[in-house]
Amino acid sequence: MDEFFDPTAELFPGELTDVIVPPPSPAEVSLDVDLMSVTENSGTGIKYTFTRAGGNTTDALIVNFSISGKATLDVDYTQTGAVLNGTDYTVTIAAGQTTADVTINPIADNEIESDEAVKLTLKEGSDY
Numbered sequence: 233m234d235e236f237f238d239p240t241a242e243l244f245p246g247e248l249t250d251v252i253v254p255p256p257s258p259a260e261v262s263l264d265v266d267l268m269s270v271t272e273n274s275g276t277g278i279k280y281t282f283t284r285a286g287g288n289t290t291d292a293l294i295v296n297f298s299i300s301g302k303a304t305l306d307v308d309y310t311q312t313g314a315v316l317n318g319t320d321y322t323v324t325i326a327a328g329q330t331t332a333d334v335t336i337n338p339i340a341d342n343e344i345e346s347d348e349a350v351k352l353t354l355k356e357g358s359d360y
């Protein structure tokens with residue numbers, strides 16, 4: 233009689249075995265920008281796109297970031313797409329999605345002034 237492997241056979245009849253499923257790898261988050269600069273009175277915003285790769289995409293992912301630079305929120309620009317938490321911001325990449333956008337819109341004024349920069353910087357998060 234030839235020996236064969238039966239994948240449906242029980243290893244130890246009547247005993248249960250534990251199946252250990254490793255947790256998913258954390259997501260990797262990147263940040264891209266569509267324009268490097270705009271003029272204050274152009275009516276054009278700068279769109280920053282947060283992209284996640286890997287990880288569990290069935291749940292929303294909250295991404296932490298900061299905004300720095302010479303420009304001041306609600307004086308020189310407004311932003312859409314993010315939530316301010318103290319001095320830092322969060323943007324949520326929705327469940328099933330891989331990207332979320334934050335837009336910086338310059339506020340036109342009549343002041344003659346030097347260029348004002350806005351810099352977005354990713355910060356650490358527990359899920360990425």
